[in-house]
Amino acid sequence: MAISFSETFTKIRECFQEPEISSLWTENLQSITIIRDVYGAIRLYLEHDNNFIPQKADITTLETSLSQKLGSYYGKDIWLPQGEQDGYKPLIKVIIDQRVPAEWDDDTVAPRWYILERHIAKKAWTDKDAGSPPWEQKFVDQGHKPAILTFFSFKGGVGRTTGLVASAITLASRGHRVAIVDLDLEAPGLSTIFFPDDVENPGVIDYLLEKKIQQNNWPLKTHILSINEQTLLGDRGETLRLISAGTVDNNYLEKLARLDFQNVVDHELPDTLRNLLRELESASKPLDFIFLDARAGFHDIGGLAIADLSHGAVIFGTQSRQSWAGLTNVIRRLARPLAQEQLPVILVHAMAPTLREAGRVEELKAFADKAYQTFQTNYYDDNEIVPNIHDSDAPFTPVVLPLQDDLRGDIALFLRDESPEEASRLSELVKVITSDPYQGLAMKICRLFGREFHKKMG
Template sequence: MTSLTDVNFSSTLPHLANLIVDSFDESTLTSGTFLRDGFGRLSFYSVRHIKASEKKAFNKLALQKLGLHVSPHGALQDADSPGFEAIKQSEKFSLKLTVQDKEASVCFVDRRFFGRDWLHPPVAPAAGAPPILVFNSIKGGVGRSTALFVLSIALSRAGKNVLLVDLDLEAPGLGALLFDGSAPTFGVLDYLVESALGGVSDDDLPMFISSSTLIDREIGQGRVDLMPAVGALTIQNPKMMMAKLSRALVEVPGDTGRPTTLIQQINEMIIRASSTSHYDVVLVDARAGLSEITASPIIGLGATNLFFATDHPHSYEGYRYLLSHLSMLPVDASSDWRSRVHFVHAKAKASMEARELFNDKLYDVVSDTFYEEDEGDDVFNYSYDDKTAPHSPFRIFFSSEFIDADPVENASLLESDVYNAAFGSFIDAAFRVLGFNQEVEDAAASF
């Protein structure tokens, strides 16, 4: 057995790449494709035909050097090998490796038992659908759900009809912020479970959405509706929660015989929900962290993503992992999903020194992991001072009034002069991203 200090999950790929160049040449490496299977074992598919004797010798060497970290079917495969055509047609990543002290770009296919939605190509915004704003965070407790609720109130006051969707299935909270004991019969959890049991009809869909009981239509011209994570049936029968949750985050049989992924189910659900009424915008509360269900709102909805962060090491470390992965996903030149990413500095201190320190740390993370290193007009890269850049954060200031905020118990939190002190800058930035600023200014000028 090889020692983990010499060979491990992270080191196997560069080790195997160097063996390929040593045994053949660089063109063999850069024209072929690496495959990592569900257990993490590697193999390499060469586009050129390789003599059986050469293949046998290489596979023996790779097994000696890399042990069980390479495929039991052989580390080296070629155009005559089973599965070659499937590999050619698979979605691929481009990775940069250091091989023999030089940088080389290689193609990579990643097979997974779990987390497959993170490999899905980012979805473009749906034509004719309302814009979607997704609230993401690495950790809970950063005020993400509270910010979503406050923004929905501000949008309502601006005359916008808003649909909120709570995808934080393991820690649902939006329902408590918006309903005073009047949740809809069903929620997102039920929709996903029923998808495998015959689906949800158009006639049943209204039972998944309710209007907030806290929005005074005399104050707010727009409506705020919610599709909660859990509905009244689950609230009344809490023993069913875990049973439903264990069945919600799975692929289900599709009409074509191929499974319908979680990312496809959630995309369909939100498109259908947003078509039940006239909505100007959809706000989605995503699950914190890097779980499977988090992939759906980030890359599966064609949404604008707000990444909430505080000035804490876990925020920077978590986003370093997330952005490093996202940087490998394909980009459609006609709709670059990366331009729809924005960071939010949550619970920000008022001092300029604290804000600049956060800006510096965030820029280091984003520039190291998300921006392209090359220069040029078509390169995704921004200078430190560019206010339109993903790393230029929206700001929400710390406010003790919004610690454990409960508008059901404290209606004053719904007053604009209360929430604007902490959230005013953030609300302005969100309106600008959604393209609503000019409409609001025009409406105000007409009174």
């Protein structure tokens, strides 16, 4: 019976548990590294004791067992480097540097188990290690640098971008300096919320392409958009800064195609995005927050934003099996297995029932209970003390954002004409996106990074 991709690791472990394999191989091995290539095929790198010299018959027995267990997934390659063979040193170093302990590995028992995944894409989601933001957390804690926060949802259409915009406006109207960056390159939309459709301005996609060619001749500071509409921010609110995804014109798809290719070929995307954020911070300082709007789903740039660029994440989910299936993997990624600490996170129960809807209490409880169980299993280390389920600041305690009819469809946070009716429309819309539920999200963001939630200034 053919096996599937997800069964391969289990089958390898079964192989080494067989008596004829275990008695010879397992007892003489220091480590077993499973190398899974871009097609899913399996190869093994085995480190063994120096006094153990496997015979051809021993290797044949192991290969036969692996072939039977793995079927077509066996790459027919067992690597047994002997001693200090100079020609193999660079390759051995790559394997040892890039492999990570397997989930089932027991570091007190030999042999150790390691995994080395060979990917072309999705590395930000699948790599066990975590990258580093453009500046260290200590500078955020000291107030010298802004906190970078990624807004993410596994499914689209749950109000992620609206939540980001609402938080940015709420904080800016209270004196915080906020910049927002549209990383949803496949479905950009932040700029159209704040500006008419005919506004053309280079954005993230242009930075990623132009910088590689023009380098310092393409300064980001000339392409940062300013948002200072008084109806949004009040008389004394701070100007919002925006880097759009870019202008969706006849060249946009050509730019996007080249970006995908460059990410696969040179793997420079994380460093380029870090440089973008450094330039944004330098051109807009002082800033308190930088909000990143990441594409829904397991997209490469969304994974990079969470794993390599941010000091925290706001994740949006609904009370559905589909949503929780995706969020569970995101929460597991936020645990950042090889990092010293988990990535701080705020959970949002999106599209929740309103106060007058039947079943509201039951759904809120079901979401909160599922969140606690999911974080307890996937976010906290076995040795950690999980906060009390009623701890309002715990990452599993959701901010509840009810579904609001006024926020359906296109949101225009600019005056489309100079009529009194248009001014009234915008004023009412601002009241909705700065109402209590969204204020609660903004307040939790401030608490997450030790910032004061200022009183309204305008």
